[in-house]
Amino acid sequence: MNKSIKGKCFCESVTFSFALPILFCVHCHCNYCRHAQGSAFVTWVGVDEAKFSYKTGENLVTWYKSTEESGRGFCSRCGSTMFYKSSLAPGEIHIARPYIDSSLELKPNAHVFYDQHVNWIAIHDDLQKLDSDNKDLSTYSVIPKKNLF
Numbered sequence: 001m002n003k004s005i006k007g008k009c010f011c012e013s014v015t016f017s018f019a020l021p022i023l024f025c026v027h028c029h030c031n032y033c034r035h036a037q038g039s040a041f042v043t044w045v046g047v048d049e050a051k052f053s054y055k056t057g058e059n060l061v062t063w064y065k066s067t068e069e070s071g072r073g074f075c076s077r078c079g080s081t082m083f084y085k086s087s088l089a090p091g092e093i094h095i096a097r098p099y100i101d102s103s104l105e106l107k108p109n110a111h112v113f114y115d116q117h118v119n120w121i122a123i124h125d126d127l128q129k130l131d132s133d134n135k136d137l138s139t140y141s142v143i144p145k146k147n148l149f
């Protein structure tokens with residue numbers, strides 16, 4: 001599959017595209033994501049960085065080093081927190097789902113860091129729920145990557 005998927009920040013200064021297939025799509029409930037994004041949880045789409053490219057506004061993307069291993073990229077004009085990269089997941093860029101073309105029928109297949117979820121939202125689905133003590137979670141290797149586009 002070589003269909004090109006598009007995305008953009010809120011102010012549309014930063015635009016990007018990537019080729020399918022994606023690596024994964026998960027809801028992340030970790031404390032870092034919650035505070036960085038200002039939401040109960042964040043739905044991330046994992047993409048092979050070699051298949052990702054900026055179309056416009058790459059120079060507007062500021063990377064905040066959120067941990068020793070990881071950084072979060074946001075649009076310095078509108079503040080959209082679009083990207084995550086980590087040495088724990090080399091060769092991958094994680095894109096927050098809301099910034100990807102909404103017509104893409106991406107189906108999240110897991111909740112990750114679920115033990116850190118907030119108690120002010122109710123989750124009622126049948127997706128697998130992975131907790132922080134899962135030793136493979138930091139590399140995302142535990143998430144099944146098959147049958148996702």
Ligand SMILES: [Zn+2]
Pocket residue numbers: 009010011012013014075076077078079080
């Ligand atoms: Zn922007």
Ligand SMILES: [Zn+2]
Pocket residue numbers: 028029030031032033034113
């Ligand atoms: Zn997270």
